[in-house]
Amino acid sequence: MNQVLIKTHQLTKRYGQVPVVNQLNLEVKGGEIFGFLGPNGAGKTTTIKMLTGLMEPSEGEAYICGYNITKESTQAKSLLAYVPDQPKLYGKLSAVEFLNLMGALYRIPKDVTRQRSKQLLDMFGLSSRADELLEGYSHGMRQKVVLAGALIHQPKVILLDEPTVGLDPASARLLKDVLQELANQGAAVFVSTHILEIAERMCHRVGILKAGQLIAQGSPEELRQNVGHGGSLEDIFLELTGSHENAELIRSLEGDSQ
Ligand SMILES: Nc1ncnc2c1ncn2[C@@H]1O[C@H](COP(=O)(O)OP(=O)(O)OP(=O)(O)O)[C@@H](O)[C@H]1O
Ligand SMILES: [Mg+2]
Numbered sequence: 001m002n003q004v005l006i007k008t009h010q011l012t013k014r015y016g017q018v019p020v021v022n023q024l025n026l027e028v029k030g031g032e033i034f035g036f037l038g039p040n041g042a043g044k045t046t047t048i049k050m051l052t053g054l055m056e057p058s059e060g061e062a063y064i065c066g067y068n069i070t071k072e073s074t075q076a077k078s079l080l081a082y083v084p085d086q087p088k089l090y091g092k093l094s095a096v097e098f099l100n101l102m103g104a105l106y107r108i109p110k111d112v113t114r115q116r117s118k119q120l121l122d123m124f125g126l127s128s129r130a131d132e133l134l135e136g137y138s139h140g141m142r143q144k145v146v147l148a149g150a151l152i153h154q155p156k157v158i159l160l161d162e163p164t165v166g167l168d169p170a171s172a173r174l175l176k177d178v179l180q181e182l183a184n185q186g187a188a189v190f191v192s193t194h195i196l197e198i199a200e201r202m203c204h205r206v207g208i209l210k211a212g213q214l215i216a217q218g219s220p221e222e223l224r225q226n227v228g229h230g231g232s233l234e235d236i237f238l239e240l241t242g243s244h245e246n247a248e249l250i251r252s253l254e255g256d257s258q
Pocket of ligand 2: 044045046085161
């Protein structure tokens, strides 16, 4: 039986009086890819930032491999990797230098870092440009460098915020294969995405967040059966998040313009 590697208990974030993440309870086991879906502003990034320890919860707790991310942050952070929605990097470093820095931060022996960096750069097709400064990289190339950096310490938990934005189809496919491999090796993968097709094909389980609350979770198949009356994940998403009302609005706008 795989262990629970990501757990939240009544996790809440408020700005002023307004909760943007509201009493969230979820669990992700090793070997699982969990898709975190929800409309813009639902609270996905806020949840991920609390799971990484970058943001303090207003209430509740988050655990990474059993360690409380606020109270045992050193242990928790050593086991997780975070791929933010914006690939911010030091422009004056080369890809190799950046990976060396990441290896040093996680206290990995230099020769191990060198070997893993080579493998990761090869895998992401960056080897021929690995000595160039990152400021000259395209958005997608930077995204891949951030991913490589996240994998250098072989994390048990990986949290990715919209990781496919900016990736070409081949790179998005590669990412999917890499995440699948990490899960096969026993890691818990937590990925927010707007691309429902990716969630459908890649995730073992998905959770749908609306206005800071988890309104549904289960395998795409379970959601289809319980909620969607056999429709696609997109239909279910639109139904649950109320976005289908927009279709009416759009139709009425079209009517106005005629
Ligand atoms: N610093 C802040 N101060 C006030 N409100 C904030 C702050 N940061 C985020 N919020 C609000 O929290 C809510 C959730 O934002 P969040 O970025 O977590 O959403 P998201 O689900 O990641 O959206 P998207 O799909 O657009 O990335 C939004 O209403 C946002 O305006
Ligand atoms: Mg976001």
